[in-house]
Amino acid sequence: MLATVDAATETPLARTRRARRIVRLLGEIHPDARIALDFDNPLELLVATVLSAQCTDKKVNEVTPAVFARYRGAADYAGADRAELEELLRPTGFFRAKTNSLIGIGSALTERFGGEVPRSLAELVTLPGVGRKTAHVVLGHAFDIPGITVDTHVGRLARRFGLTEQDDPVRVEADLAPLFERRDHTIASDRMIFHGRRYCHARRPACGVCGLARLCPSYGTGPIEPELAARLVRGTRGDVEALR
The missing domain is CATH 1.10.340.30 (Hypothetical protein; domain 2)
Structure with a gap:
């Protein structure tokens, strides 16, 4: 088993640093992360x-x-x-x-x-x-006013990442807000939503091909064999349930 972080013993500072690194890596994994809804105003x-x-x-x-x-x-x-x-x-x-x-x-x-x-x-x-x-x-x-959108995906990933133990979206938002730079709140949410849709599914996350494995205390929740995990990775923008 890959050695991963122990969220139960890390300090608040270490958790903040890990959270921000997660957001940065998610940007590399999902450079196309953006809202999937079409609108003009x-x-x-x-x-x-x-x-x-x-x-x-x-x-x-x-x-x-x-x-x-x-x-x-x-x-x-x-x-x-x-x-x-x-x-x-x-x-x-x-x-x-x-x-x-x-x-x-x-x-x-x-x-x-x-x-x-x-x-x-x-x-x-x-x-x-x-x-x-x-x-x-x-x-x-x-309006480009940053905020953390806690949908089903963000809540699930926040718990799997060990960034919160809460189920209530308002409490999840309160736990996540101080971990990220305020300017990153919106993009952090978008990236977590993308990752939840594509890799970190509710039932069988694609752990074996996840680029966040070493930062995730829940690594191993899904298959860790790369070939099996790769089959679980879903497609791109808008072709899966939003589950808002």
Whole structure:
């Protein structure tokens, strides 16, 4: 077995250094790491992120061109015909709840924010269907305001890396935030999401071909034989479940 780090005995300083090295190595492993949703402005990103719940990014990107063409501003969502919007959103799943969220978001933006997507976490999370995860996606990728997006992948990898013992996303975010440079919060999340999708799967991570093996206390959770592990590596952008 490859000798790896013992997260239980490392000092806080050592954990911080290891966390930052992980982010750097993830950048080398996944130089193409970026958000997989297609958008041209903050409102489009907000809508796409809401639609990505329990849906693949690939499917969202197939649906949103028609949505964005039909609803160009917050007022359009606020005044949307429910049946028409539901039909457009049907392929993304949970389309009735998502329709409620988009109509509610349109109304809130129109009534309280002059039709514009707000640039603060505190304001974004007051919108219907928008939690910290969605807010950080929008802030980081539409406004270049760094934030850690704790989706299923980030939470799982943070625990496997020994950077947190928490399951609650808010607590995971709180544990990760001081480990990384603030300017790296968004890209750290993107890289961890990519690695979770491609290598570090929930059931059988591809440990035997993972470039982070020596930094990961969970090495060996999945197959360590390179040939077997290589078969577990998945493809690229948008072709796997987002599981947000």
